[in-house]
Amino acid sequence: MKLTIFRLGMRFQLPRGGDVEVLRDVNLDVPAGELVVLLGASGCGKSTLLNAIAGFTRQTEGEVWVDKRRVTGPGADRGVVLQTDALYPWLNARENVAFGLRLRSIAQTERTARADEALALVGLAGKGDHATWQLSGGQRQRVSLARALVADPDILLMDEPLGALDALTREQMQDLVLEVWQRTGKTIVFVTHSLDEALYLGTRLIVLAGPPGRIVLDEPLPFARRALREGGGAKIKSALDFAAARERLRGVIFAGAQP
Numbered sequence: 001m002k003l004t005i006f007r008l009g010m011r012f013q014l015p016r017g018g019d020v021e022v023l024r025d026v027n028l029d030v031p032a033g034e035l036v037v038l039l040g041a042s043g044c045g046k047s048t049l050l051n052a053i054a055g056f057t058r059q060t061e062g063e064v065w066v067d068k069r070r071v072t073g074p075g076a077d078r079g080v081v082l083q084t085d086a087l088y089p090w091l092n093a094r095e096n097v098a099f100g101l102r103l104r105s106i107a108q109t110e111r112t113a114r115a116d117e118a119l120a121l122v123g124l125a126g127k128g129d130h131a132t133w134q135l136s137g138g139q140r141q142r143v144s145l146a147r148a149l150v151a152d153p154d155i156l157l158m159d160e161p162l163g164a165l166d167a168l169t170r171e172q173m174q175d176l177v178l179e180v181w182q183r184t185g186k187t188i189v190f191v192t193h194s195l196d197e198a199l200y201l202g203t204r205l206i207v208l209a210g211p212p213g214r215i216v217l218d219e220p221l222p223f224a225r226r227a228l229r230e231g232g233g234a235k236i237k238s239a240l241d242f243a244a245a246r247e248r249l250r251g252v253i254f255a256g257a258q259p
């Protein structure tokens with residue numbers, strides 16, 4: 001489903017009076033099925049933008065639309081995965097995935113079937129009965145991803161979902177994100193401050209600079225589709241054009257402006 005961000009601005013009130021401008025005039029049109037990566041230095045407003053799309057915080061200016069519906073709060077049309085997994089320790093993996101369906105009064109058999117299907121999609125088939133403490137960090141983030149997917153949202157919002165993982169697990173999870181994207185065709189907005197991750201995962205790259213956060217680069221990327229065609233990333237990440245793109249991007253981020 002299409003995502004539209006129109007003249008979005010955000011100011012936060014400061015406790016001692018006054019306010020701080022965190023986002024200014026952000027405009028973005030994301031067609032259905034695109035994998036958009038939001039990249040920018042720490043504090044430039046990436047999470048603030050994602051939270052506004054999720055409906056967790058209300059922007060002070062502008063509008064967010066999912067297809068023809070205006071976002072005014074959280075909704076089942078947007079699934080969210082955060083850096084910390086926030087799984088309920090008293091529930092097993094399947095129950096964690098199915099939790100949102102329970103709140104929507106979906107019958108137990110359907111909840112179980114849908115949770116198991118979502119777990120299979122993230123490579124955790126047969127792990128539904130596992131307690132959360134029996135799962136590795138990567139597996140816990142797979143459960144979080146399954147939990148976001150189980151309600152079949154139109155858009156998947158991911159805020160540094162791989163940021164807390166070790167380097168090897170992170171690479172495997174990047175390929176999982178690509179696989180899930182290919183199999184589900186979801187529109188994904190993925191926040192990261194890793195240049196390599198952004199270049200590898202996105203079909204479109206948005207660079208934010210700030211404060212106040214604004215878009216300084218918006219361009220298509222070829223590497224994700226190449227990785228899916230060629231079945232893996234190691235060769236792509238060490239290719240000359242990937243290294244050149246990384247260097248150029250580094251310049252953009254540190255200059256905070258277009259090259």
Ligand SMILES: Nc1ncnc2c1ncn2[C@@H]1O[C@H](COP(=O)(O)OP(=O)(O)OP(=O)(O)O)[C@@H](O)[C@H]1O
Binds near residue numbers: 020044046
């Ligand atoms: N509720 C709030 N009140 C005041 N300032 C805030 C609030 N939330 C965020 N900020 C400020 O807004 C700016 C942007 O924060 P945000 O978390 O969106 O950045 P980010 O790009 O996601 O950073 P990081 O990569 O470090 O997570 C920061 O300077 C932060 O301190």
